[in-house]
Amino acid sequence: MGRTLATVLVVVLIILAALFFLIRKPSIAAVETPAASSFSAEQVERGRVLAGIGNCATCHTTAEDKPYAGGRDFPTGFGTLYSTNITPHPENGIGRWSRDAFVRSMREGIARDGSYLYPAFPYTHFKNLSDEDLDALYAYLMTLEPVAYTPPENAMHFPFNLRFLQWGWQLLFFDSKPIQPDPQQSDEWNRGAYLAEGAGHCTACHSPRNLFGAEKKGRAYAGALIDNWYAPALNPEQPVPVHWDTDTLYSYLREGRADYQGVAVGSMGEVVHRGLQRAPDSDIHALAAYLASLAGPAKVDGAARRAGELIEAAHRRTDGDRSHGENLYISACAACHYNAANNPMALRAELSLNSAVTAGDPTNLLRVLLQGVPADEGSPGIVMPDFASLSNADIASLAQFLRKRANLPPWEGLDKRLEELRQTLGQAASHAGEKQ
Template identity: 45%
Template sequence: MRSRWRTVMWLAACLVVLAGVAWWFARPRPIDALASVPVVSPQSEPARRGAVLAAAGDCMVCHTARNGSPYAGGRPLATPFGAIESTNITPDPDTGIGRWSAEAFARAMRRGISRDGHHLYPAFPYPHFTKLSDADIAALYAFLMSRRPAVAPPPRNHLAFPFDHRPLVAFWNLLFLHEGPQPPDPARPADWNRGRYLVDALGHCGACHTPMNRLGAEQPSHAFRGGLIDGWDAPALNALNSGGSGAPRWTASELADYLHDGFSSAHGAAAGPMRPVTDSLRQVPRAEVEAIAAYLLSLGPGPAAPPSPAPGPRSLAPNPLFEGACASCHAAGSPMQIAGARPPLSNATSLHAGSPRNAVRMILDGNGWDGSHGAYYMPGFANLLTDEQIAQLARYVHDRHGSGQSWPDLDAAYVARLRKETAP
């Protein structure tokens, strides 16, 4: 028995050594740093085209810290394994990508490998960017090199062991990275193929709207069935035209309005993590956004939902909290309903969802006003109402204007948990 155990241990040791040797020879090699930072005019055609692509890809959203310099990084990205800090992608030679060649940039976009050879964490969505065309990667490189350099070393990541060891990402890539451009579907029209490219490659919509497995990779068999991001539910994108949940169906023009302008008179305003996305898409030509809408609506209804239980007891009597805090904007015939073109609450997707999460988040956080449209704005009540009051208010609004079963789990403890999720 002892000799058999010794043999097993020797075989295991040999396998470890062989794996180490294989990793040593297969590990990514550094790409030489440039001697000087490339000079690219912001007015050059590649840089101008890259600016539109960067907006469609929401690059600045993740690579800009709160009150920080654009593209200088430093924004913490929450993951199930800890917080990953976004990096500086300005052309600063020491703390940014100023000494990166076009080849090094393309490798990072396609394979998730930094110029010096270390693996990037897939919070940077290179599994999507690998589908980009060579021309678009070159345009993005030109745009970033045309930005103003910012000296901003990235803060340290806060990842639990063993996820703080970057070499492990190589094994993640073996399982989940499928390198290479996405060929067009010849059976589909040009706008559909363009929309799929913008959604699947550049926009990386699945990174938020597709559920993840335990290793933090998207589940292809559940593509666009919804996810969780920054404390908000990212709704399913494969049922926008089904109306099955009781929410109004989306038309192509309504969805394009929402994505391009952040507001649809039939559905309401973008909020939470979706608000910065629509802010970026305002810089993208309307035709591109219409292609995105066409593709998303073609995904069709998702899997049939199980029959909803009979609605529980509903609170339809007038509610003092609603009358005092909400009615001036949301009651029928209120000034904001008339002058602000604010859609009725019955059109709000969050009130037809199976979970109260987004409705509660909206009451807690509100929706900031950037001066472009009064119907966007809603003050947050996190510091004005107690957990119990917010639970009562959300339950009342859902029962009066939503559909489906009442939210039985919505209570003060539920609201308290949501507060803690995004507490600074």
């Protein structure tokens, strides 16, 4: 009996030791911060463009005067995480990280000291970046102004605060193999795939996630809620009735607007107007070519004709029945959003063709109504006023009228979602105009 127990103990110890060595990652020695002059201007510029495409600044900046110094909060179901300081400050930032330590973090999600990083940091996408692109990003980050700022401590609940548990997450959900070019496709398409799946991490917002926060396999680009915005499907399930093609995608990703599908607001406004701004035209064309292929084969009838027919049908549904929703649309929205059927214009976003109205989730329409689109969001300098002072009942009638106008069934759960969003945005529901 004593013998058996001893054997079991030894086996358990061996398994634990083996697991420990499997899980444990070595720390990588600290280095002196490399001198800015050790990088070529060309490399730094390439890194700047990539940092834009990767939206590094959006997640790693909380104050304009402290770019890349971290501190942005990421509320998760398991507690709150804060982004880190990635300026080359030797104590607060990554100034003592060697190129190899940086590359390991981007490809394997392991920090310099060997601890596991959480996948709120999209290393699950950045692993696809080439050596040259990672070198360029490293060069760019190391030439930033070092900022002496320490982000708040993470507040993850036990046991999720134990970083080594990420080993299990990686085992289940992370495939470290980088994306391979598809020889059946053009160079442009492959470039687009590399940008979208790598630096651009488009599916990080556009794909639904499972309970553990990993993107669901087989549901890439199927649309998802993220930070209280809805990133619409871009696969064949896309909610826009005039499907995206290379021309409309190019104009949306370059200018932030497309004549039939509308404008980029919310987090997508940042992606376009801050992130992709410095990317060369060839890269935007490549992204458009790749994304257009996700939508499936182009529709037979031309986009312009289909848009025209749909707008005419929407005009017929604004039939003067003087429902409350229709009256609100005509008095509050039509002045800026009415389009002639043969000439819809992006900045007059045609609401019957727009995913804010046609998606199964009302979040984007409600947010735009509650917050408007200030001059520094969406298209630079262009403003849409907010309608937060409308009562919840008014907003609901208006929203359901817009659904009817686009020939779609009413949204379910609209009132609840509206209440939630008011709360998230810190707005008290207005009851002005409601009968007592």
